[in-house]
Amino acid sequence: MTVQTNVETFLNYVNGEWVASSSNEVTSSLNPANKNEVVGLVQKSTKEDLDQAVAAAKQAQISWRKLSGAARGEYLYKVANILEENLDDIAMTMTKEMGKTFPEAKGETARGVAILRYYAGEGMRKVGDVIPSTDSDALMFTTRVPLGVVGVITPWNFPVAIPIWKMAPALVYGNSVVLKPASETAVTAAKVVDCFAQAGFPEGVVNMVTGSGSVIGQGIIDHRDINGITFTGSDQVGKQVGLGAVARGAKYQLEMGGKNPVIVAADADLDLAVEATISGGLRSTGQKCTATSRVIVQQEVYDEFKEKLLAKVKEIKVGDGLDGETWMGPCASESQLNTVLSYVEKGREEGATLLFGGERHKELGLENGFYVQPTVFENVSSQMSIAQEEIFGPVLALMKVNSIEEALEVANDVEFGLSASIFTTNISNMLSFIKDMDAGLVRINAESAGVELQAPFGGMKQSSSHSREQGQAAIEFFTAIKTVFVKG
Ligand code: NAP
Numbered sequence: 001m002t003v004q005t006n007v008e009t010f011l012n013y014v015n016g017e018w019v020a021s022s023s024n025e026v027t028s029s030l031n032p033a034n035k036n037e038v039v040g041l042v043q044k045s046t047k048e049d050l051d052q053a054v055a056a057a058k059q060a061q062i063s064w065r066k067l068s069g070a071a072r073g074e075y076l077y078k079v080a081n082i083l084e085e086n087l088d089d090i091a092m093t094m095t096k097e098m099g100k101t102f103p104e105a106k107g108e109t110a111r112g113v114a115i116l117r118y119y120a121g122e123g124m125r126k127v128g129d130v131i132p133s134t135d136s137d138a139l140m141f142t143t144r145v146p147l148g149v150v151g152v153i154t155p156w157n158f159p160v161a162i163p164i165w166k167m168a169p170a171l172v173y174g175n176s177v178v179l180k181p182a183s184e185t186a187v188t189a190a191k192v193v194d195c196f197a198q199a200g201f202p203e204g205v206v207n208m209v210t211g212s213g214s215v216i217g218q219g220i221i222d223h224r225d226i227n228g229i230t231f232t233g234s235d236q237v238g239k240q241v242g243l244g245a246v247a248r249g250a251k252y253q254l255e256m257g258g259k260n261p262v263i264v265a266a267d268a269d270l271d272l273a274v275e276a277t278i279s280g281g282l283r284s285t286g287q288k289c290t291a292t293s294r295v296i297v298q299q300e301v302y303d304e305f306k307e308k309l310l311a312k313v314k315e316i317k318v319g320d321g322l323d324g325e326t327w328m329g330p331c332a333s334e335s336q337l338n339t340v341l342s343y344v345e346k347g348r349e350e351g352a353t354l355l356f357g358g359e360r361h362k363e364l365g366l367e368n369g370f371y372v373q374p375t376v377f378e379n380v381s382s383q384m385s386i387a388q389e390e391i392f393g394p395v396l397a398l399m400k401v402n403s404i405e406e407a408l409e410v411a412n413d414v415e416f417g418l419s420a421s422i423f424t425t426n427i428s429n430m431l432s433f434i435k436d437m438d439a440g441l442v443r444i445n446a447e448s449a450g451v452e453l454q455a456p457f458g459g460m461k462q463s464s465s466h467s468r469e470q471g472q473a474a475i476e477f478f479t480a481i482k483t484v485f486v487k488g
């Protein structure tokens with residue numbers, strides 16, 4: 001192990017300044033491709049640090065909300081340009097900090113730029129409706145007002161796109177923001193927030209406090225001056241956020257896990273289905289909330305699909321995401337790797353057949369990283385853990401069915417309902433899938449893990465708080481409707 005020199009320390013951003021935590025403590029953010037490499041040191045913040053950020057945000061919001069939407073949007077255009085100028089550096093930091101490949105990290109950062117531009121324009125779009133009053137002398141209409149201070153709690157798997165898709169609409173609609181990013185990717189978050197800092201927002205409008213979920217995350221849940229909380233992450237934490245917010249009457253929005261199916265019908269284009277299953281299931285090492293994890297195949301084409309899939313999975317090159325040859329990087333952390341390995345074990349114990357993978361990679365060059373092989377199980381039945389619980393790793397469970405009706409039944413037989421795909425050339429299969437699949441995002445002849453920033457995003461069942469993010473849907477969470485009645 002070589003001793004690293006010059007490891008950079010990243011500060012909190014509070015009231016327009018970069019400041020150290022009152023704890024005087026930092027934590028190391030590690031590279032999952034090589035656990036001996038520290039990507040940066042981040043603040044281990046305290047409740048007092050959070051209080052300062054919230055106080056700054058509360059004060060700043062008073063003037064921020066008075067600006068026109070267009071003026072607020074101008075700041076977002078600036079952030080977009082700065083992010084674009086720093087795209088390679090931020091993407092490289094993301095790859096080093098959470099392991100996704102550099103091309104994927106660049107794609108995500110470019111998406112961040114596009115989201116900022118989309119919401120910058122949102123400052124000039126309509127915010128209400130005129131509703132005919134029964135009083136013919138009156139004018140009645142709705143308008144939208146910001147919530148106030150918004151707490152943003154984000155996961156590590158999209159460390160650029162998720163903070164941006166929450167912060168950009170929050171800001172353009174007149175809220176101020178306190179971001180608590182995932183500890184796993186706090187360096188990437190600091191670099192994103194630096195783009196906001198460089199854009200010259202009035203002090204206190206944008207704040208970031210890093211630190212543990214139990215202190216800073218919980219602090220956001222409990223803080224009486226935080227008016228809205230937007231959360232993306234796990235099921236368990238999400239429910240805590242929701243309960244805490246209800247208890248003190250704050251608005252909340254939760255985007256949580258998935259157990260996303262792909263259905264392969266007997267009439268599907270199998271090559272396309274194989275490509276999309278691999279891309280949807282294994283890119284980003286399966287660590288997308290929309291990743292495919294259950295592959296439900298009609299028995300007529302099961303064997304052919306399986307052979308084609310396995311042939312491709314065996315070719316996947318696992319390695320450091322910065323290596324141009326790599327298709328799949330490591331798991332984002334040791335605990336994530338252990339979760340994947342424990343589900344492989346459970347799969348075996350519960351009677352599924354491991355067709356490929358399931359082992360940690362320990363070859364020379366990979367021994368210090370959290371690498372796991374892409375993994376495929378078959379003979380998976382619906383009640384097994386690997387068919388029910390979110391693994392968040394590169395594990396595909398093949399399930400054989402006799403009809404499209406059975407495929408839909410199996411697909412719906414989980415607690416989650418985020419995204420789902422079907423591969424078919426038959427219009428009635430498509431129509432029943434659109435109608436009967438319980439998922440917030442249904443995709444036909446396309447992988448389950450695709451999201452467009454201008455369209456609403458969110459899940460059904462246990463996958464979300466039944467709210468939606470992104471596109472025009474964001475206004476629903478980040479503002480409140482005010483009904484106005486005017487009589488001259
Ligand atoms: P996580 O453990 O729930 O963490 C998410 C965030 O919550 C992190 O910032 C975390 O901080 C914080 N947190 C942890 N404990 C907390 C507490 N007691 N109170 C308040 N905040 C707390 O999730 P993750 O492991 O980062 O992310 C993976 C999960 O996110 C998966 O389940 C995935 O499906 C889900 N996800 C969903 C979507 C979607 O849009 N539906 C998108 C991406 C990911 P620390 O990092 O400091 O622990």
Ligand code: MG
Nearest residue numbers: 030031097184
């Ligand atoms: Mg890390």
